[in-house]
Amino acid sequence: xxxxxxxxxxxxxxxxxxxxxxxxxxxxxxxxxxxxxxxxxxxxxxxxxxxxxxxxxxxxxxxxxxxxxxxxxxxxxxxxxxxxxxxxxxxxxxxxxxxxxxxxxxxxxxxxxxxxxxxxxxxxxxxxxxxxxxxxxxxxxxxxxxxxxxxxxxxxxxxxxxxxxxxxxxxxxxxxxxxxxxxxxxxxxxxxxxxxxxxxxxxxxxxxxxxxxxxxxxxxxxxxxxxxxxxxxxxxxxxxxxxxxxxxxxxxxxxxxxxxxxxxxxxxxxxxxxxxxxxxxxxxxxxxxxxxxxxxxxxxxxxxxxxxxxxxxxxxxxxxxxxxxxxxxxxxxxxxxxxxxxxxxxxxxxxxxxxxxxxxxxx
Amino acid sequence: xxxxxxxxxxxxxxxxxxxxxxxxxxxxxxxxxxxxxxxxxxxxxxxxxxxxxxxxxxxxxxxxxxxxxxxxxxxxxxxxxxxxxxxxxxxxxxxxxxxxxxxxxxxxxxxxxxxxxxxxxxxxxxxxxxxxxxxxxxxxxxxxxxxxxxxxxxxxxxxxxxxxxxxxxxxxxxxxxxxxxxxxxxxxxxxxxxxxxxxxxxxxxxxxxxxxxxxxxxxxxxxxxxxxxxxxxxxxxxxxxxxxxxxxxxxxxxxxxxxxxxxxxxxxxxxxxxxxxxxxxxxxxxxxxxxxxxxxxxxxxxxxxxxxxxxxxxxxxxxxxxxxxxxxxxxxxxxxxxxxxxxxxxxxxxxx
Ligand SMILES: Cc1ncc(C[n+]2csc(CCOP(=O)(O)OP(=O)(O)O)c2C)c(N)n1
Numbered sequence: 284x285x286x287x288x289x290x291x292x293x294x295x296x297x298x299x300x301x302x303x304x305x306x307x308x309x310x311x312x313x314x315x316x317x318x319x320x321x322x323x324x325x326x327x328x329x330x331x332x333x334x335x336x337x338x339x340x341x342x343x344x345x346x347x348x349x350x351x352x353x354x355x356x357x358x359x360x361x362x363x364x365x366x367x368x369x370x371x372x373x374x375x376x377x378x379x380x381x382x383x384x385x386x387x388x389x390x391x392x393x394x395x396x397x398x399x400x401x402x403x404x405x406x407x408x409x410x411x412x413x414x415x416x417x418x419x420x421x422x423x424x425x426x427x428x429x430x431x432x433x434x435x436x437x438x439x440x441x442x443x444x445x446x447x448x449x450x451x452x453x454x455x456x457x458x459x460x461x462x463x464x465x466x467x468x469x470x471x472x473x474x475x476x477x478x479x480x481x482x483x484x485x486x487x488x489x490x491x492x493x494x495x496x497x498x499x500x501x502x503x504x505x506x507x508x509x510x511x512x513x514x515x516x517x518x519x520x521x522x523x524x525x526x527x528x529x530x531x532x533x534x535x536x537x538x539x540x541x542x543x544x545x546x547x548x549x550x551x552x553x554x555x556x557x558x559x560x561x562x563x564x565x566x567x568x569x570x571x572x573x574x575x576x577x578x579x580x581x582x583x584x585x586x587x588x589x590x591x592x593x594x595x596x597x598x599x600x601x602x603x604x605x606x607x608x609x610x611x612x613x614x615x616x617x618x619x620x621x622x623x624x625x626x627x628x629x630x631x632x633x634x635x636x637x638x639x640x641x642x643x644x645x646x
Numbered sequence: 647x648x649x650x651x652x653x654x655x656x657x658x659x660x661x662x663x664x665x666x667x668x669x670x671x672x673x674x675x676x677x678x679x680x681x682x683x684x685x686x687x688x689x690x691x692x693x694x695x696x697x698x699x700x701x702x703x704x705x706x707x708x709x710x711x712x713x714x715x716x717x718x719x720x721x722x723x724x725x726x727x728x729x730x731x732x733x734x735x736x737x738x739x740x741x742x743x744x745x746x747x748x749x750x751x752x753x754x755x756x757x758x759x760x761x762x763x764x765x766x767x768x769x770x771x772x773x774x775x776x777x778x779x780x781x782x783x784x785x786x787x788x789x790x791x792x793x794x795x796x797x798x799x800x801x802x803x804x805x806x807x808x809x810x811x812x813x814x815x816x817x818x819x820x821x822x823x824x825x826x827x828x829x830x831x832x833x834x835x836x837x838x839x840x841x842x843x844x845x846x847x848x849x850x851x852x853x854x855x856x857x858x859x860x861x862x863x864x865x866x867x868x869x870x871x872x873x874x875x876x877x878x879x880x881x882x883x884x885x886x887x888x889x890x891x892x893x894x895x896x897x898x899x900x901x902x903x904x905x906x907x908x909x910x911x912x913x914x915x916x917x918x919x920x921x922x923x924x925x926x927x928x929x930x931x932x933x934x935x936x937x938x939x940x941x942x943x944x945x946x947x948x949x950x951x952x953x954x955x956x957x958x959x960x961x962x963x964x965x966x967x968x969x970x971x972x973x974x975x976x977x978x979x980x981x982x983x984x985x986x987x988x989x990x991x992x993x994x995x996x997x998x
Binding site for chain 1: 703731734735771774947
C-alpha cells in the first residue's frame with residue numbers, strides 16, 4: 284500500500300487526442316508514443332478490412348431476419364482491432380455486445396460470435412479458448428471481472444493483463460467506477476478502452492458526462508488516462524500497447540478513451556434519424572479509419588494493389604463462409620435449456636426436461 | 647372510438663399527467679428525443695420541453711436515487727428502466743430507499759414516484775431483455791407493484807400511479823405494447839389496487855396478470871370448446887394483493903390455476919396459491935396449480951417458446967384439476983358406505 288506522500292498524481296490526459304496518422308493518411312509525430320512498425324500497421328489494416336466485411340455481412344443477415352439483432356461497429360474498426368492486436372496471447376479480452384469484430388480479430392470463430400445475436404444461445408464461444416469473456420450486455424458490469432481475473436492471475440504468479448471494452452455511455456454506470464477504483468487500488472494490469480462513439484443509443488456525449496475527456500475519469504482514481512484518436516489504428520495500437528506495458532510492469536491500470544464514431548444505427552432496430560443529423564455521419568465518414576491507414580501504407584510502399592486484393596479476397600471468403608454456416612447451423616436443442624443451469628441438473632430440472640420432451644413428442 | 651395500442655395509451659397517460667400536474671417530470675435513458683426504445687415517451691420532450699421530459703446519464707442507480715431526492719422535495723418523477731434486467735443496478739435504491747422512506751421517517755417523508763419497467767419475454771430479445779422481475783419487487787414491503795394487461799388499464803393505472811402517494815413499480819408487459827383496444831382517453835378503469843374478473847365462468851378460476859392476461863383469455867376460449875367454463879381474473883396489482891376479488895371467484899368455481907411467465911419456483915404464483923389455499927381451502931376441489939416458466943435462466947430467442955406458458959400448457963393444467971371428483975355421486979353409494987361429507991363438498995353446498 285502506498286503512503287499518502289508517496290503518491291504521484293498521474294499526468295492529465297491531453298485535450299487534443301493522441302494521433303499518429305491524420306485523416307489524410309499522413310504521419311504525425313507525438314511526444315508520448317511512437318508509431319508501430321510497417322508490419323504491425325499492415326496487420327492492423329488487414330484486420331480492419333476483414334472486420335468491416337464481417338460487420339457488413341452480419342448487418343445484412345440481421346436485415347434479412349437471419350439474426351435476432353446486430354449492433355454494428357461500422358466506423359469503429361480501429362478500436363475493434365488495434366486494442367486486441369496489442370494484447371499478448373495470455374491476456375484476456377472483456378467485450379460488449381458491440382465488439383463482435385474485436386472477437387473475430389482475436390481469433391474467435393465468426394459464426395460462434397454470432398450465436399448470441401442469432402438467438403441460438405447466449406455465448407457461443409468457449410471463453411477459455413481464446414481468453415475472451417462472454418460478450419456483456421448489462422453495461423460496465425464485466426469491468427470488475429477483469430480486475431478480479433488479473434488479480435487471480437497475479438496471485439498464481441502469472442503475467443496476465445486484460446483489456447476491457449466499454450462505450451462512452453457505460454462510463455456513467457456505477458459499476459464502471461467501482462471497477463476503476465478496484466483496479467487502481469489493487470494495481471491490477473487492466474486497460475479500460477472506452478470507445479467513445481459519440482452516442483449511447485440516442486444520448487449524445489454532452490448529456491452523458493461533463494468531464495473534459497472521458498480519460499480524465501482515470502485521474503481521480505489515481506490512474507493514467509490517455510485520450511487517443513479512435514479512428515487512427517496506429518495511435519490506438521501504440522497507446523493501448525503502452526498502457527498494457529506500463530500496467531504489466533506494475534505501473535497500474537489505465538483508461539484509454541478512443542474518440543470514434545458509430546456510423547450505423549445503434550442496432551438494426553434503432554431509428555437514428557430521430558436523434559442525429561446525417562451531416563454528422565458524413566463528417567465522420569471523411570475520417571474513416573481504414574482509408575487513412577491504407578493511404579499511408581500505399582504511399583510508403585508497404586502495400587500495393589495486390590496486397591489489398593489479397594485482403595479483400597480473404598474478407599470475401601470469410602463472409603461467404605459465415606453466410607453458409609449461419610444457414611447450416613442446426614436449430615438449438617431444447618434439452619440444452621436444462622443442461623447448464625447447474626453443474627448437474629437438479630431433480631426438479633430433470634423432471635421439467637422430461638415434461639418438455641413429452642410435450643414436444645406429443646406435438 | 648379509435649383503437650390505440652398499449653404503448654400509445656401509456657404515452658397519453660404520461661402526456662395528460664405532464665399537462666395536469668406541473669410537478670410531474672419524466673426521465674431515464676433515451677426517453678427524450680428518441681421517445682424511448684418502445685416509443686412510450688414519444689413526443690413528450692417536444693411538447694413539454696427538456697425540463698419536463700429528458701435523457702439522463704446512463705446509470706440506473708443514479709436515476710432512481712435522484713428520483714428519491716426529487717420526490718422528497720415535491721416533484722413527482724416518473725422514471726424508466728429501459729428493460730427489466732437493466733433495472734438491477736438500481737436495486738439498492740429501490741429496496742433500501744424507495745420502499746422504506748415512509749417507514750423510516752414515521753410517515754413524515756413519502757416518495758410519490760413511479761418506476762416504469764418494460765418486463766417479460768416473448769419478443770425474441772437477446773439475453774437480459776426478457777426477465778420477469780416482479781417477484782423481487784413484490785417481495786419488498788413499501789412498494790406498490792402493478793401491471794396492466796390492456797391499453798385502457800395501462801392508461802388508467804399509470805395516471806393513478808403518478809397520483810399515488812406511495813412509490814409504484816409499474817411493470818409494462820412489453821410483448822403487449824402493440825396490443826390494441828378501442829379506448830377514448832382519458833379513461834378510468836377499476837382502481838389500480840383491485841383485481842378484475844375479465845371473463846366469468848363457473849368451473850375454474852384462471853388467475854393471470856400483465857403479459858399472461860391475453861393468453862389466459864385465449865385459453866379460456868379454447869377450454870369452452872372442451873366443455874369447461876373458465877373464469878379469468880386479471881390481478882393488475884401484485885402488491886397489495888386483492889384477496890377479496892380472488893377469493894370470491896375461487897369460492898365460486900372451486901378450482902384455481904395461476905399463470906405467469908416467471909420461473910415457477912418461488913415465483914409470484916406461490917404466493918397466490920398460498921393465499922387462495924388459506925382462504926378457500928374448504929371450497930377447493932383440487933390443489934391450486936401453477937403454470938409458469940421453466941426454472942431456468944431466461945432462454946435465447948430461438949428457444950423461448952419452450953419456456954413461456956401458452957394456451958396448451960394452460961389447458962393441460964386445467965385438465966389436471968381432478969375433475970373426476972365431480973363424478974362421485976353420493977346418492978349412488980350405499981348409505982352405510984357413504985363417506986362423511988368432505989370439506990370440498992361442504993364448500994360446494996355453501997356455493998350452491
Ligand atoms: C445496465 C444497462 N442499462 C441499460 C442498457 C440498455 N442499453 C444497451 S446499449 C445502451 C447504450 C450504451 O451506450 P455506450 O456505452 O456508449 O455504448 P455503445 O452502445 O455506443 O457502443 C443502453 C442504454 C444496458 N444494456 N445495460
